[in-house]
Amino acid sequence: MARISMRVDGMKVTDDVEPRTLLVQYLREGLGKTGTVIGCDTSNCGACTVHLDGDSVKSCNVLAVQADGCEVTTIEGLADTVDSDLHPVQEAFRECHGLQCGFCTPGMIMQSVDLLKRNPQPSEDEIREGIEGNLCRCTGYHNIVRAVQHAAGTEVNAL
Ligand code: FES
Numbered sequence: 001m002a003r004i005s006m007r008v009d010g011m012k013v014t015d016d017v018e019p020r021t022l023l024v025q026y027l028r029e030g031l032g033k034t035g036t037v038i039g040c041d042t043s044n045c046g047a048c049t050v051h052l053d054g055d056s057v058k059s060c061n062v063l064a065v066q067a068d069g070c071e072v073t074t075i076e077g078l079a080d081t082v083d084s085d086l087h088p089v090q091e092a093f094r095e096c097h098g099l100q101c102g103f104c105t106p107g108m109i110m111q112s113v114d115l116l117k118r119n120p121q122p123s124e125d126e127i128r129e130g131i132e133g134n135l136c137r138c139t140g141y142h143n144i145v146r147a148v149q150h151a152a153g154t155e156v157n158a159l
Pocket residue numbers: 037038039040041042043044045046047048049058059060061
């Protein structure tokens with residue numbers, strides 16, 4: 001077992017884990033952070049995306065021990081829980097109907113937040129490129145792209 005400590009959604013946690021434990025497993029099974037989901041076993045879908053020290057990562061592709069000492073933010077810690085506001089990108093996905101079944105949504109939103117942090121006014125092509133590691137089987141991506149544009153204030157057509 002290996003001792004790990006990190007901050008997850010603003011709370012300090014310390015645990016002993018098997019060195020092979022994936023970060024996504026630790027978040028879900030160790031901490032009950034089931035808002036972060038597992039959609040594949042090939043590191044392709046992006047459903048498990050979280051922020052590690054502010055950068056988006058696929059948490060099925062990171063060992064929990066690699067996050068030792070880091071700041072982890074999941075979809076559950078994105079909003080301001082003090083006054084329960086949604087994060088602006090969550091709000092944009094809600095307003096633009098950027099989801100159907102919702103399975104890809106946590107990862108899609110975490111990736112979009114990272115994209116907008118790096119490029120606050122992305123073009124449509126840049127948005128599509130920025131979320132290409134996140135798969136959605138429902139929406140055809142159109143409303144997801146619109147939601148990111150909405151959050152960036154660059155939406156061309158009002159809904
Ligand atoms: S569960 Fe991590 S990429 Fe699919």
